Amino acid sequence: MSTAVAVRRMARHVGFWEAVFAVIVLLFAGVTVLRFTQGLGAVTNLSDKFPWGLWIGFDVLCGVGLAAGAFTLTAIVHIFNLHRFEPIVRPTVLTGFLGYLMVIIGLLFDLGQPWRIWHALVFWNPHSVMFEVAWCVMLYTAILALEFSPVVFEGLRLERPRRIMRSVATPLVIIGVILSTLHQSSLGSLYLIVPSKLHPLWYTPLLPYLFLISAIGAGIGMTILESYLSERAFGRRLEMDLLEPLARGMVVALGVYGLVRVIVIWKNGAVAMLLHPGYEARMFLLEMLVGVVLPVGLLLIERVRTNPTGLVVAAVFAVLGFVMNRLNVSVTGMEGAAGVQYVPSWMEVTVSLGLVALGFALFAVAVRYLPIFPEPGHGE
Amino acid sequence: MSVGLLFDSTRCIGCGACSAACKEANGLPLPIEEHTTAYTWTVVENVGGVNVRRLCFHCDQPTCVSVCPVAALQKTPEGPVVYAADRCIGCRYCIMACPFGVPKYQWDRPIPVVGKCILCAGRVAQGLPTACAAVCPTGATLFGDRDTLLHQARARLAAGPDTYVDHVYGVTEAGGTALLVLSGVPFEKLGMKTDVPRQPLPLLTWQVLSKIPSFVGVWATFLFGVHWITKRREEVSAYEAQREHER
């Protein structure tokens, strides 16, 4: 049975996840009203001492990083010309596009005056990392839309536009990879400006490189996870022959990342803190265990790597570890100098959860109406 | 000639005239709060028996100016670091980045802006002193040419080695600031940050951003090159596969 038929069949039964989604949407709507009528203070636990919280640490930093599978996969297929990975490009680009859309919506919640988000287009400050991130994210979201457009044209049976967009795939992907490299690393560069505030277990001049490498690793992890969730939801087969080599790529990325992190804290002396673990040191060790040691260790074992369950478990660890790293940089590592402990309010969590839920829902809608997955018996 | 302020905490009696004048000069709403907020741009706090003012340092190379994505914060030639509320999008990077923790936000407003001391840029442009300096009854806050004030500060240190800690705060911190502070007790006892880097912070990100144009050129060339090389390989193997198929 084709994927689209399977989705249509599911949609007739309102089950547990649908109910959860409805509750989240209702709460989300309420929080949205509060946020824009009462201001940020009424809805968040942010303060002058802690101006960036969950919406930056998770929605933006994790959202952008977890959507990194799109540039990694498109590079593999269109730049390295490994066309056998083509079947998983469409769902990965869709994940990326939806991911960036959710990041932008999340920003509309976090910015104090989000209706002014266009200001970065006309008021320039090339010295600001955030200016560069804003431009790269805007341009890259447009690129993702263009990369995804052949799918839409195919669904609408507009053959000519589809072929035109396909013919410019390579330059689009090259531009997309450049933009991605720039802004994935720049999210790390945002934190270069606070050497006296960010804890030495995370602060390093190498932050941009670390953010880029970990984004590549996490992007692949998300690609594996998305395949698994699509298998559960739409009856897709897990493409082990494609995911296994990708998982090897993730091992290399995480391995290099882990090694550089260790070298950094060795050289800046922060490694001494691990001997008498305080709060930050414990969070660091947990992050490295979950995000590097476990996935790398598991995937080095061939039996684990070639087994779908093993692959997915390792991917879950990698993604979890990535989220922990971004939250450690933006929250844990900044709390000490701020002198306050930050815990997101339930309303902040509602917005973040709501955006994740919205992303899932839009993904399901796209699968239902567009040729995201290659149908059995049809060519690409 | 750029202006500055010299705050000598040994001469401060904690009367709060500076806070009052600041509120009036900037049209800020009362009350005067305990600590600086988006509505109270300067306060005098009593820390362990010593009076110390809190206000913007107006750095020579301000971190806030460098991080603002829309250039809402700017350093004027006279010295004050001013804020254009009509540009601000509320990203709060300035609040996150300032090593002195100066800018504050209007968390209670649906249409919020940042608030911080602007060194009375309007008054300064007209040749007037800042409001706080104009009303200070003891001369603890002095306004004038920054270099002259620095000279004066150093003279006080030389003349009163038992009165002062031997350091003018604001000369090396963050690469130098327009506000200079003298103290009779160690500065960390006043709650002032002593871990601020000597190097201006904007350099830390400019080191990375300035390399972007050349990086883009190199990376684009590399990516296109890889595509071109590997494409050839795929074309060859496709051609061979077709020939195999034809046989």
Place this chain on the structure above:
Amino acid sequence: MDTSISRARCLFIATVLATPLAGSAGGAGEGPPELRLPPDVTYQGVETSPGPVRFSHTTHVPLAGTRCVACHPGLFAILQPTRHITHEEMNAGKKCGACHDGIQASTVQDACDHCHRMGGGS
């Protein structure tokens, strides 16, 4: 905009703050910082005024515990001199009337010669 200070609290604060003021506020060898207060003000008033009124910071500042914020800028501007004070304002609890209400300090309602220097034309 509540800046009323009870007389007792006033004197208490003045005593507490006067001690460090008289002591080492200026640091060893320097003496207490010289307090440069604004000069005394004389309000001539309008034709109906029984006489000019003189205001002195010297008498009022210790009563406010050397906290300028007790009166500024809530009751009086600090950057501009106050030019007019009317009894309408004072009766409404504004300007001098915030403290001179007969409870915290002498009232402005009767005994005109308390404030106005009487005698002579206007």
